[in-house]
Amino acid sequence: MPLFSTPFSDHLGTNYVPDDFERSQIVHTLAEPVSRSQKLQGDISHIQSLIEESLQRKTALQDSIVLHQRLLSPFRCLPDDILQQIFLFCLPQAHNAVMDLHDPPFLLCRVCYRWKSVAYRTPRLWATLHIPLPIHPVQPVVDTHLQFEDYQNTLSVFNDRVIKHCDSIRTWLLRAGTCPLSLSLHPTITYPIQAKTYLKPYLETLVEFSTRWYNLELTVLTGEYSTFFASIPSSAVPILDTLYISFVQHWQDWGQPHDDAWRTSGMIGNPSLRTLYFHHFPFPMSQLNVDWSLMTHLEIPDHRTSWQDRGLTIEEAYVLFNMCQNLRHCAVDVEDTPDAKCSWANLSLRYLETLDILDAAHSLPTLLKVVDFPSLRSVKFHTLFWPSRSRRSPLITLLSNAQSINIVALSMNLQMLTLEDWMEIVQLTPNVQRFASESCRRGPSDEQATWLRGIQDFPIDFITVSLKMLTPDQDKLCIWPNLSHVDLGRIRRLFDEDVLEFLKKRMGMAYATDRVVRMKHFKTTFLRDQTEDIRPPLSCYIDVEDGLKLELIYPAVRVAIPGSVRPRKGLFKRNEYFRP
Secondary structure, X not given: OOOOOOOOHHHOOOOOOOOHHHHHHHHHHOHHHHHHHHHHHHHHHHHHHHHHHHHHHHHHHHHHHHHHHHOOOHHHHOOHHHHHHHHHHOOOOOOOOOOOOOOOOHHHHOOOHHHHHHHHOOHHHHOEEEEOOOOOOOOOOXXXXXXXXXXXXXXXXXXXXXXXXXXXXHHHHHXXXXXXXXXXXXXXXXXXXXXXXXXXXXXXXXXXXXXXXXXXXXXXXXXXXXXXXHOOOHHHOOOOOEEEEEEEOOHHHOOOOOOHHHHHOOOOOOOOOOEEEEEOXXXXXXXXXXXXXXXXXEEEOOOOOOOOOOOEOHHHHHHHHHHOOOOXXXXXXXXXXXXXXXXOOOEEOOOOOEEEEEEEOOOHHHHHHOEEEOOOOEEEEEEOOOOEOOEOOHHHHHHHOEOHHHOOEEEEOHHHOOHHHHHHHHHHOOOOOEEEEOOOOOOOOHHHHHHHHHOOOOOOOHHHHHHHHOOOOOOOOOOOOOOOEEXXXXXXXXXXXXXXXXXXXXXXXXXXXXXXXXXXXXXXXXXXXXXXXXXXXXXXHHOOOOOOEEEEEOOOOOOOOOOOOOOOOOOOOOOOOOOO
């Protein structure tokens, strides 16, 4: 609304076109309002300058206040020994520390001088390290003189960086003092074979600290890598406790075997060794010079493609169990011919607490019948056979021959069970706390893949039925009352409302009675779009201290939704010379 009246007020906001005389009147009429507007603008500018000056003074004052308040921070009062323990909790748990300025311990050293000093005086902070190998310069295909000179210059710079990198690794490990070391070294199979000589400084640097190797993770390539590590004597690694080795063939050494020295390797035969992880081990277990009775953790998985798969036979698995009777954790693939059976005496793995077994032997139940697992608490079971009523799941035999009432963690692929087997497994494990339905580490076999394609349109979804079975009924009866962690893996046909019903009834019953444990973690990955947001109805269980952790993963939003129309789709872009 205008703040002053003129003869033209009625024409404001219309399409009226004034004549020349009226235009001159308008200019004359606006002279005084324009002057007032300019004066107001000057007042505003003055006030704004005062505000800006006040804001600057306030900011400077506030900065000074904050700097003084930082002196009062309780964290500054922590003694060095407490600060050292906090630093140790900053180290990564899933892998060794990395030499990166944005990760601890380097990140801790960049905060302040005191933190840097404390970090340098904390040997355990430097006792873990992943050693990345440098990218080797590629020699040019066309060896012109200019290219050769450029390559030599690049190679010289590369060699200097390798020397500096090895010096940095040595400095890092020296800061660890006398602490046991956890190290990892994983060269790739695509690394140029002619570049192996340039990696010798890394191996020589590592060997300097071999007497303090405690946890060692290696990818061993064929050739001199394999020979180097296989030839390390037992006396050089006196405290080696954990050894993870993945044996692979270099693509330029394809078909070349690993060094036979691994059969009598000092590292593998070390009396201090307690944890052994083999991936693609190229020799029979029986040929190794190892005191198996000392092993407490043993993993012999095989992740190769189907035409390369090679697990232990039933006989080899029995012999291994018999030799390793002090095991607490074991992961093994058992693969054998259909007619192979176990007919040996009973044995007991009385200390075994966790078992990860892959069923690729038709008569695996004959092995599980003669092995007792009195202390078993966690089971991960997968099979390469499709579910059939003619062959009961070997997991039932395993649980029947163990103190299954003590099983608190169970992992399997629900789709690889018959309903009868699944119900019997549930009855055998009444105290399960953690359950996961996951795919086999080898992926489905050809037989399973064919079967899975055939059940895609089956009217009953096994995952949905299983979840409803674990949902409390009208009589407040609940299967697996101690269940607190669920991971259903990747699923296609389960509905959001089924998950909501399961969680609401489990949580509601847990808050109403102490007969059911409160659900703490539920996770699943849907292979379909979201149909309902179930978080709001569950907010009373999620938005509380130590509440339900809900992980529902859906496919990414499609760029083009079916049925939508993009106005410019198919539009022909004319060139400048084109004229319609």
